[in-house]
Amino acid sequence: MANFSMGVTRRNNRKIGIMLSLILAGGTAMEAGTAHARLNGKKLFTSWVNMGKRRFPGTIVVLAFVGSQLVGCRQSANQSSDGAGLSKITLQADWYPQPEHGGFYNALVKGYYKEEGLDLSIQPGGPYVAVPQQVSAGAAQFGMGGSDQVLEAVADGQPLVAVAATLQRDPQGIMVRKESPIRAFPDLQGHAIAIKPGSTWFEYIVKRYQLNGVHEIPATFSVANFVKDPEYIQQAFATSEPFFARQAGIETRVLLTSEAGYNPYRVMFTTRDFLQQHPDVVAKFVRASLRGWRDYLSDPTTANAAIAKLNPALNQEWMQFTWQALRDGGFVAGDAPGGTQLGKMDPARWATMYQQLLELKVIEKPIEPASAYTLQFLQAK
Numbered sequence: 434m435a436n437f438s439m440g441v442t443r444r445n446n447r448k449i450g451i452m453l454s455l456i457l458a459g460g461t462a463m464e465a466g467t468a469h470a471r472l473n474g475k476k477l478f479t480s481w482v483n484m485g486k487r488r489f490p491g492t493i494v495v496l497a498f499v500g501s502q503l504v505g506c507r508q509s510a511n512q513s514s515d516g517a518g519l520s521k522i523t524l525q526a527d528w529y530p531q532p533e534h535g536g537f538y539n540a541l542v543k544g545y546y547k548e549e550g551l552d553l554s555i556q557p558g559g560p561y562v563a564v565p566q567q568v569s570a571g572a573a574q575f576g577m578g579g580s581d582q583v584l585e586a587v588a589d590g591q592p593l594v595a596v597a598a599t600l601q602r603d604p605q606g607i608m609v610r611k612e613s614p615i616r617a618f619p620d621l622q623g624h625a626i627a628i629k630p631g632s633t634w635f636e637y638i639v640k641r642y643q644l645n646g647v648h649e650i651p652a653t654f655s656v657a658n659f660v661k662d663p664e665y666i667q668q669a670f671a672t673s674e675p676f677f678a679r680q681a682g683i684e685t686r687v688l689l690t691s692e693a694g695y696n697p698y699r700v701m702f703t704t705r706d707f708l709q710q711h712p713d714v715v716a717k718f719v720r721a722s723l724r725g726w727r728d729y730l731s732d733p734t735t736a737n738a739a740i741a742k743l744n745p746a747l748n749q750e751w752m753q754f755t756w757q758a759l760r761d762g763g764f765v766a767g768d769a770p771g772g773t774q775l776g777k778m779d780p781a782r783w784a785t786m787y788q789q790l791l792e793l794k795v796i797e798k799p800i801e802p803a804s805a806y807t808l809q810f811l812q813a814k
């Protein structure tokens with residue numbers, strides 16, 4: 434029998450996420466489920482896979498919250514300027530600094546934002562940071578997330594709007610060992626799967642393939658259990674977790690949610706109020722960000738060096754693996770030649786995602802899906 438109360442339980446999980454994020458917006462760090470320590474007053478988040486005398490970093494990585502220009506402090510939702518006349522804005526990341534954010538860091542360290550008159554700070558995320566609520570609460574002017582998250586937030590009354598796509602394809606999926614008999618999503622029937630509670634994409638997988646016998650267990654944001662247990666199955670990003678498994682001598686396969694028809698964009702978004710009051714700032718942010726991503730796909734060296742300083746657990750092998758996966762998998766720029774899809778968003782795809790969320794009853798109050806995004810900053814791209 435399935436371990437789901439798909440309506441009530443998952444909606445409650447989303448509400449818990451909102452509560453946690455509101456605490457975060459007030460400036461309190463959530464450290465539940467993560468080992469923490471202090472080194473010279475700098476907070477570190479750690480999670481390790483222990484393999485005898487060797488240790489491999491898991492998905493939750495060491496992060497030093499240093500006073501660097503790359504790490505943002507809490508900002509008012511109102512645009513402000515520094516002494517040099519630059520508009521100060523904050524981008525709330527959806528995870529700790531990593532190559533999946535490479536285009537943004539590339540634009541930052543190469544000065545593309547400053548060339549546009551922006552003084553940008555990037556605020557790290559994590560497993561207990563709900564980015565839509567951070568942006569809605571005014572802790573940041575821009576956020577990273579999925580188009581499904583934005584649609585859910587808009588349906589819940591949060592005035593968010595996506596302004597460009599960061600990833601054309603979602604690298605989210607389910608990771609199994611290469612030799613596993615699980616070759617497709619229907620094969621998951623009867624198995625236990627480690628998933629972050631409340632994950633909408635997993636609801637879709639369960640419903641589409643009628644996985645009534647699947648057993649959901651909480652994700653640990655690490656590959657420790659995957660390494661120890663040959664039968665272990667877990668959620669993963671195709672651009673990250675397979676690297677750690679390989680470091681432990683284990684080859685993997687990832688069943689991508691996009692292959693099942695659930696394919697949200699990863700997007701950059703803001704509030705509708707900020708968009709209406711500062712369209713020039715939004716245009717500059719989108720322009721600089723896409724320039725950063727375009728260059729990052731050609732040469733990640735500068736951005737990865739900056740990311741590695743912020744996230745000491747990263748190493749060159751890991752970052753090279755992720756960058757190559759992002760580029761070769763068409764996750765950022767899509768499958769079109771010449772990267773012409775970079776940043777683009779298709780209204781038909783937004784409509785499909787909206788319909789999927791309605792059918793899952795994740796969205797209960799009908800909305801106009803076009804209200805969750807704008808194409809005005811992409812027309813000339």
